[in-house]
Amino acid sequence: MNMGLEFLARVRKTSAWLGGVLALMAATYVSPLLGVAFAAGGVWSLCNLQLLEKLVVSMMGPVRSTPQGIRGAGLALMGMLLLLAAGAVLLTLLSPMALLLGFLLPLAVIVLKAASQLLLGSRLWGGIVNHRFRAAFAAVAIAAVTWFALGALTSATAENHPAASHAGDSAASAGAGAHAADPHAEPAAEGEHAAPGGEHSEGGGHGFTNVVALIAGAGHGTAWSAFLEHYEILVFSLLVAALMLLVAFLASRNPKMIPSGLQNLVETLVEGLQDFIVGILGPKHGPRFLPFLGTLFLYILAMNLFGLIPFMHSATANLNVTVALALTVFVYVQFIGFKELGPLGWADHMLGSPRDLTGWLLAPLMLPIHMLGELAKPISLSCRLFGNIFGEDMLLVAFASLGIAMLPFQQVPFGVPMQAIFYPLVLLGGFLQAMVFTVLSTIYILLMLPHEHHDEHGHEEAAHHAH
């Protein structure tokens, strides 16, 4: 009994992971609705298995014919009825084929797991695996057979009904330009995507599909969908802000002297940021500007990395967002200059702090140089962040479409996830750009503060270089 339950638990885990990956692939390469249907079918089937297991345990296990066992059985039966109702609703809403496939997934996992247990114990398997060349040969043979079988299978289905099968699925979402990967790589769907591609091309190329565009496409023609389509970036940046608020709230809701869990993580982050910023600005000014600069860093980092979540989008891959961030920094820095130096001090700073005759003679030259320098700061900040994040997004899109195009049989509705090799680079780049933005903002603030001669020459050096 115990052995069987453990087997079921392992089946659940495997099916959950496998189903998640497969559903994501279906949603990315075929159509999002199909992925949702597949995931729903898998979840339904897993719930069903769980309830069945509960029913069997409470009827046959050690608690049978006790009130607890009877109650468990009743609950399981009620759950199954509810599940049946939910299944009926799902069948009317989503594609039945994908639902069925999702439903079959845990069963397939059970069969394969059982078969592999049989196979692993058998003598034939041992004979193949224990010999190095025989194992390699077997692996190559399996790969070759799969390759040609896939090719034959897909070309056969393509001859029978050429691409009609997924034309229907993608028609539902075609309004949003729903194919996540580059539509030009899929000749079957190219006609549908000519129009939405044209709408989206204002920023140059078009990237991965995201949730907001999908929702907007579902309610095509209504007022709110037009709003969503137009303010997609705003929705994502506000979503990130809301998530950060949630995390901050959850971490500080119940503060303890000895932190654990989320509070621990957030405290580590905040302390690291504090050390970093106080190290640049010094102990006097550092803590004052920590809230602004730390928020800037975390917000930009979260927005940069948000695009890596499937069906999400980096808000910083849009010039509007980065210009807004850079303008915030610009206005704040000028405000600090006014507040700390006073209007006269600020003018003195802009004139290049003339103290002797040469200084005063050079002042008319220094004024426009300083003005231009101040104005160039937000431009360079915003363009750097936008260019990096947008460039990384485009890189991922290019390699995703390459992954689709590299499969020789074009009717296969999936591609090799070639973009995965760039995920480490994108992670690093997102972190680095958030850090660069924050460090440069910190140094702009440092330059505006009244200069004191303390012994931190390294930072002064860095500040002068950044100017």
Place this chain on the structure above:
Amino acid sequence: MDMHAALALGLPLGIGVAAIGSGIGLGLIGQGAMQAIGRQPEATAKIQLAMIIIAALAEALTIYAFVTMFLLQGKI
């Protein structure tokens, strides 16, 4: 040569030329920073900070070319 062909030829070339420049710059920055760290390992944090800032400034030039390409791409 009409404008479209000129743009289609010039935009990628422009990025390439910009990338050569900032690539050389980044190499020099990295070289300097690595030598400095090798000479004075205890100053690693400060050197790295300055290196990242200057690297960002050098790299920005290519990014400007990249942004320009995307701004002009619609005109091809």
